[in-house]
Each structure stands twice: as C-alpha cells, then as structure tokens.
C-alpha cells in the first residue's frame with residue numbers, strides 16, 4: 001500500500017509543481033495566478049490540455065513551444081519533478097503525522113519551493129507567500145497541536161528576533177524579507193526545531209557558497225539570497241525531524 005500511496009503523492013506533486021511554475025513566474029510581477037491560462041510568453045499560444053501534462057508534454061514537445069518553437073526552460077519540468085520528489089519524501093518520512101498534518105506539510109513544502117525559486121530570481125520573498133506560510137503554521141498548531149502553540153510562538157518570536165537584530169545591525173548581509181520568512185518558518189516548525197532548521201540552513205549556505213567559489217570562481221561578496229537555504233534547512237528538518245528530536249530529546 002505504501003508504494004501505491006507514494007506514487008499517488010508523486011503524481012499529485014507533479015501537478016502541484018506545474019502550478020508552482022505559474023506562481024513563481026507571476027507572483028513577483030503581481031499578476032493573477034488563475035487568468036489568463038498558461039500561454040507561451042513569446043507568441044501568446046494558449047497551452048492545450050495535453051500540453052499542460054507535467055514533464056511528459058515537455059518531452060513530447062522537445063522543450064519547445066508547440067506553435068512558434070521558442071525554447072522552453074528546462075527549469076519547468078525540473079520544478080515539477082522536484083515537487084513530485086519532495087511530496088513523496090514528505091509522505092514517506094512524516095510517519096507520525098495525522099492526515100491533516102500531512103496536508104499542512106505538503107502545503108508548507110509547496111510554499112517553500114515557490115519562495116526558493118522566486119528568491120533566486122528576484123532576491124525577494126513576496127509577503128503574500130510568507131503570510132501564507134505563517135497562516136498555515138498557526139492553523140497547523142491549532143488543528144494538529146504539533147508543535148503546540150507556545151512552541152510556535154517562541155519559535156517565531158525567538159528566531160525572528162535574532163534575525164531582526166542581525167538585519168538591523170548588518171543590513172548589507174540580511175534583509176527584512178529573511179526576518180519575516182524565518183518568523184513564519186518558526187511558527188510552522190516551532191521551538192526548538194527552528195534552531196535546528198537555521199543551523200542546517202547555515203551548513204547548506206557554507207557548503208553551496210564554498211562550492212560556488214570553487215566552481216564558478218565567485219567572490220564571497222557576490223550577493224546570494226538566504227531564503228533558499230532557509231527553505232532547504234526547513235525541508236531537511238521536516239524529513240529528519242523524528243530522528244533529530246530523538247537525538248536532542250526536547
């Protein structure tokens with residue numbers, strides 16, 4: 001049964017990933033995510049239903065618009081596959097969660113994917129998406145009690161407070177977008193887990209930053225958005241939370 005469910009979550013993830021592509025493309029520009037329907041940015045050709053099938057349509061069209069032949073970025077199917085993979089990982093690792101808890105986790109994961117790519121594209125974390133993270137964080141504590149409300153609030157205020165001080169005294173290094181985002185993450189994962197998430201985010205940052213310097217010869221001062229690392233740290237926390245909580249035994 002587990003395998004059947006894993007496949008269902010994976011396919012569901014591919015479809016949500018397709019929707020996230022729209023969110024990532026349109027939310028930073030302040031456009032509606034429902035209308036107009038998906039179309040080629042080059043010739044305006046509206047995608048036919050079969051052209052909306054995640055990944056497969058990209059393969060059939062060999063990465064080109066079906067009408068004008070403009071190249072479609074490989075990032076679209078990559079985000080669909082990533083979302084499918086992360087949905088399966090969520091289902092397989094969050095075994096302590098009730099069904100409502102699992103649904104909150106999937107929404108949380110989807111929002112993290114959207115925020116990651118928007119931050120990479122624009123160096124911005126749109127308030128509307130950060131507010132949604134905070135919103136499902138609060139609803140989650142009330143409905144599942146995991147984490148309980150006081151842990152959510154301490155997580156949000158504690159980590160948000162620390163980030164606020166960093167952003168206040170070192171504005172070149174951290175923006176208020178990161179402060180709001182980490183507070184929202186704190187609401188969702190709670191205390192002390194938010195500290196684990198930020199620790200994992202820092203490790204990821206050091207690793208990827210170092211890799212970037214070696215591979216691309218980039219300087220340390222070249223700006224690099226922190227949002228994707230916060231999202232990555234939170235995902236690692238989510239997938240390994242049961243093991244981690246066992247280790248730190250809070």
Ligand SMILES: [Zn+2]
Pocket residue numbers: 040041042043044045065066067068069070
């Ligand atoms: Zn076209």
